[in-house]
Amino acid sequence: MRKVKLGLVGVGVPSAEPTWKARLHWFVPSIAWARYFPKIASLNNAELVAVCDIVEEYAKKAQQVYNVKQTFKDYDEMLEKADIDAVIITTPNRFHAPMAIKAIKAGKHVLVEKPLATNLDDAKKVLEEASKANVKVLALPWIYTKFFLKVKEIIDKKEIGQIAIVRSRYSHGGPGHSEWFFKAEEGGGVIFDLGIYPISTITGWFGPVKSVQALSTTVVKQRIIKDKPMNIEVEDNAIISLTLENDTLASIETNYCTVSHVGMMHELHGTEGTIFLENGDIDLRFFSKKKLLNGLEGWISLKDAERAQKVWAVADPIVEYFIESILENRDITFFVKHQVHVIEILEKSKISAQTGKRISLTTTFEPSKEIKVEY
Numbered sequence: 001m002r003k004v005k006l007g008l009v010g011v012g013v014p015s016a017e018p019t020w021k022a023r024l025h026w027f028v029p030s031i032a033w034a035r036y037f038p039k040i041a042s043l044n045n046a047e048l049v050a051v052c053d054i055v056e057e058y059a060k061k062a063q064q065v066y067n068v069k070q071t072f073k074d075y076d077e078m079l080e081k082a083d084i085d086a087v088i089i090t091t092p093n094r095f096h097a098p099m100a101i102k103a104i105k106a107g108k109h110v111l112v113e114k115p116l117a118t119n120l121d122d123a124k125k126v127l128e129e130a131s132k133a134n135v136k137v138l139a140l141p142w143i144y145t146k147f148f149l150k151v152k153e154i155i156d157k158k159e160i161g162q163i164a165i166v167r168s169r170y171s172h173g174g175p176g177h178s179e180w181f182f183k184a185e186e187g188g189g190v191i192f193d194l195g196i197y198p199i200s201t202i203t204g205w206f207g208p209v210k211s212v213q214a215l216s217t218t219v220v221k222q223r224i225i226k227d228k229p230m231n232i233e234v235e236d237n238a239i240i241s242l243t244l245e246n247d248t249l250a251s252i253e254t255n256y257c258t259v260s261h262v263g264m265m266h267e268l269h270g271t272e273g274t275i276f277l278e279n280g281d282i283d284l285r286f287f288s289k290k291k292l293l294n295g296l297e298g299w300i301s302l303k304d305a306e307r308a309q310k311v312w313a314v315a316d317p318i319v320e321y322f323i324e325s326i327l328e329n330r331d332i333t334f335f336v337k338h339q340v341h342v343i344e345i346l347e348k349s350k351i352s353a354q355t356g357k358r359i360s361l362t363t364t365f366e367p368s369k370e371i372k373v374e375y
């Protein structure tokens with residue numbers, strides 16, 4: 001079987017090392033260690049042949065643990081010298097778009113972590129390059145879970161009628177392992193970091209947004225990052241309101257000030273029923289007046305016990321989907337088109353929070369009818 005040769009940029013550190021007190025609040029390691037290294041090692045159609053980090057010891061550690069052939073300190077050098085077909089970008093946010101463009105121009109396939117870019121102009125540039133090149137570009141976040149698809153089916157079949165209101169929450173206590181999450185010039189702040197998840201999901205269900213209005217504050221003015229105090233300059237608390245093109249209204253709460261993950265991630269209230277989707281995709285409950293009239297139960301619960309026991313990063317099919325898209329020559333430009341719209345929503349949310357104004361969007365996209373992947 002052909003193996004896709006991968007290079008990863010932005011190695012970071014495993015969770016147990018070093019044992020900063022900050023990790024009491026944030027137990028997830030750098031994403032390369034949480035998702036990409038274990039997942040790639042489990043696949044027989046992919047091979048990690050190069051890693052790159054500006055901190056040499058991080059790259060060396062990954063080389064030692066995962067038996068990687070080459071390490072680099074410089075990304076351009078990795079693109080030029082490593083024998084790779086594709087690049088995975090897991091650096092701080094501000095590098096995502098420029099690194100993706102360089103990789104595309106070097107003829108490499110690209111998987112780029114969320115967010116695709118820190119502003120709309122850069123996101124559009126990635127789309128432009130991806131559209132004219134003969135390579136695959138997968139832009140995260142990945143939203144296509146079993147429950148996402150089930151909710152989409154319920155919405156599309158109008159089982160809960162016309163949906164008026166969506167309420168979503170996506171929050172945690174804030175990353176404690178890297179300073180850049182809290183620096184404006186690095187593309188930090190909770191809106192781009194966590195707001196991107198519910199916004200990607202809601203637009204994946206309903207399609208494009210017409211306008212956005214947002215509020216944001218910085219609640220925790222000083223945090224302990226890697227055992228050291230750091231003054232916080234970005235928002236860590238936000239409420240974003242969206243008017244969708246179909247006149248559904250969405251209200252999104254996102255912050256770094258929530259210790260417990262328990263609770264609803266999404267509530268959808270329609271003229272014929274309601275959907276509750278629990279945090280972590282563990283339980284989906286829905287009530288449909290139409291089902292009740294047909295003699296079926298009112299509330300239907302679709303628990304996913306298997307999902308509840310899996311570590312999220314290992315459970316998701318992102319790397320497999322990327323590798324198969326390369327091997328099967330799938331057209332996956334949709335992901336970048338969707339994320340260009342999402343990046344505009346995030347950008348306009350930040351501007352709205354600063355100016356107090358409601359802002360109309362300039363971009364749009366066609367929701368995918370093709371993606372049926374489940375895990």
Ligand SMILES: NC(=O)c1ccc[n+]([C@@H]2O[C@H](COP(=O)([O-])OP(=O)(O)OC[C@H]3O[C@@H](n4cnc5c(N)ncnc54)[C@H](O)[C@@H]3O)[C@@H](O)[C@H]2O)c1
Binds near residue numbers: 009075091177
């Ligand atoms: N950690 C998570 O749970 C998580 C989850 C989902 C998505 N992500 C996304 O993944 C990306 C990385 O997050 P993380 O938590 O792993 O960050 P991190 O800070 O732990 O790791 C980033 C690494 O990139 C390296 N780096 C910085 N500039 C570089 C450059 N110019 N060239 C090469 N290496 C460079 C840093 O030295 C660091 O080791 C972010 O964009 C984040 O949004 C993270």
